[in-house]
Amino acid sequence: MVIAVLRFPGTNNENDILRALSLIDGANPILVPSRKGLAGLKDADGIVIPGGFSYGDYLRAGAVASVESITEGVRDLAEDGKPVIGICNGFQILSEMGLLPGALLSNESARFVCKWIYLRVSDNATMFTERMEGSLIRLPIAHAEGNYYCSDDEFDSLKDEFRIPFRYCNEAGEVDDSANPNGSIDNIAGIINQKGNVLGLMPHPERASRAVLGSSDGLVILENFVRATKC
């Protein structure tokens, strides 16, 4: 299945994503520079928006990329029910586009945070977390604006609709303040849209896709994503 890996000016994780996806059976990842516009997404069965610093994080992280013409194609695919993942800056772009609710603010520490963290995967089934419900996984994060914020009403619907698949936790799997690396509401690390086919997450599954990288926990997320492109 054709998976479009988007590259905006300043995106820098596209090769990591392409390499990780190439390990998965049935995935045909292609690099799509954003300047190709809508035409670049013509054959796509799924989309990954990788991390990096699109447009130098000018204005707000993800803001400038979110109004590029190619994002109209992302919207169309998402509306068709095709899977879309935004990782790190990709998550910021999806929220700036309004495909995911809320906003990613400056880390509470006002610092760039780059480290391995643990995530508690929600018990509830989602397209992206099959075979890993309720588990504890280890992925790296690297961001300055990962502090997830949304209104109280929005947070209530995220909870009530089981749309928070990933939350930061400690090594023992406990979700608490001490394990929150950036100040996110309720330790949120990743959320999905109402339809369940758009995932945004700050941690990097592609950087934990092979044992030699220190963890292969992230590969399952990408495998689930690839499987979803076939549906």
Added chain:
Amino acid sequence: MDLIHEGKAKRVLQDPDSPERVIIEFTDTVTAGDGDKKEDFTGKGTIACEMSKYLFKYLEGKGIDTHFVKKAEENQLLCKKAEIIPIEVVCRNIAAGSFCRRYGIEKGIELTQPLIEFFVKDDKLHDPLITTGAIIRLGLAEREDLDFMRSVALSVNYYLEELFKQRNLILVDFKLEFGRTEKGHIVLADEISPDIMRIWDSKATSLDKDIFREDKGDLVATYTQVFEEMKKAKPDEVEPRTESIQVVVETKSGIKNPPGEVAKKALSRLGFADVEEVRMGKVFKIVLRKPITSEILAQLSIMNVKLLSNPISEKHKVRLE
């Protein structure tokens, strides 16, 4: 036609063809000193009407929103219906009239830059000068409206001054009125003629209503002469003026602002112990090719929501410079 309002020198009539339009009829009456001095001059209405039409069209061409639609009868203009904001906006380049009396200065002193003053439109009170603070607190207009009118008055000043300059006419000062249309747009209203502005020639001889105020000559002949001069100017040769505005974006209150907190800590390390809170935001300076209009302000709010700020976590405000 139904009479909507009768002023000192104009009548406002309902346009029988459209509820959203009015016909403004210019009378031959000239008044001064809040109506204490009053006289009729045959043909004054027509010439003031002609000149208003000419200058409204010129200003519209430069992007200023006015109430003018088209010329009707010889002393009538068809205009958009607009509820007049009860504030007179005066722009001064050179000291004259009440400004000199108020501050005891000599007529003819050039101001270092154009001055905008607001007056209450109320003959019984003799149209007193009013501060912006009083206007807002008395509910006569909002601060945003005053900033808007100030900005448009300065644009009008630039475009009239540059046009007149071509014919060696000096724009000393003028008074504008603004109205709110049915759509809620603020537009330049009333008239633009020597009844509402002071124009001097290069020898500082008055070519406006001061002729009547000071009994110095033939009013209609002077108005005609100044209009003939004006018509010789070339509007296309007046360079467009840019307008600067600021958009200020701040994190909503209640949301943490880590960059501000870090800045506050650094300030306290420098010994500024009295700083209670610092919040960091952004300021955009936007230069527009055209004068400010309600339409442009509407576009700016869309820009703010779509790109310049994130409405989920930030608030924004537009400041006219």
